[in-house]
Amino acid sequence: MRKRLLVVAGLLSAVPVIGAAGPLYGTIRVDGQPLAHADVMVQCPNFSSPGPTSTPARTDDRGSYSLRVQATGRCQMRVKSGNRLGPPFEVLVADNPLRFDPALDANLNRVP
Numbered sequence: 001m002r003k004r005l006l007v008v009a010g011l012l013s014a015v016p017v018i019g020a021a022g023p024l025y026g027t028i029r030v031d032g033q034p035l036a037h038a039d040v041m042v043q044c045p046n047f048s049s050p051g052p053t054s055t056p057a058r059t060d061d062r063g064s065y066s067l068r069v070q071a072t073g074r075c076q077m078r079v080k081s082g083n084r085l086g087p088p089f090e091v092l093v094a095d096n097p098l099r100f101d102p103a104l105d106a107n108l109n110r111v112p
Contacts, residue, residue, distance in 0.1 A: 021093050024054070025066035026101040028079060034063025035104070038081040044071035047078065047088045069093045079108050086110075 024042065028035045042054035057067035069075060072095055076088035079102075086108025091100055103111050 021069045021072045022095055022097045023066055023068050024091065024093055024098050024100055025064070026099045027063045028059055028065060028102055028104065029063060030104045030108070031106060032103075034061075035059055035079070035081060036061045036063055038063075038079050040065045040067060041078045041080070042067065042069050042075050042091060042093070043078075043088070044069060044073065044075035044093065046076040077102065079104065081108060084108055
């Protein structure tokens with residue numbers, strides 16, 4: 001029994017972990033005001049390269065969002081509000097939950 005348990009444990013350790021990244025959450029603001037009911041997307045490493053994409057999220061009435069990204073490292077985020085789609089901007093994704101509160105201008109560009 002012990003030998004069988006060790007074999008199973010060894011096989012499980014050889015399986016790559018998928019979905020190891022933690023959630024990304026925060027509040028999106030446009031000109032200082034919460035952006036309600038906007039779509040939030042994250043692509044890793046970026047939108048022009050194939051790779052893991054987050055499950056899209058939608059901000060609530062207070063501009064808050066939460067999503068899980070299936071990769072870690074430097075990624076890109078995009079925000080869509082109505083028929084406006086903002087340009088991608090960099091976001092860091094880690095194994096642990098991270099708060100990211102981007103400030104955007106009226107054209108959905110990230111402002112410093």
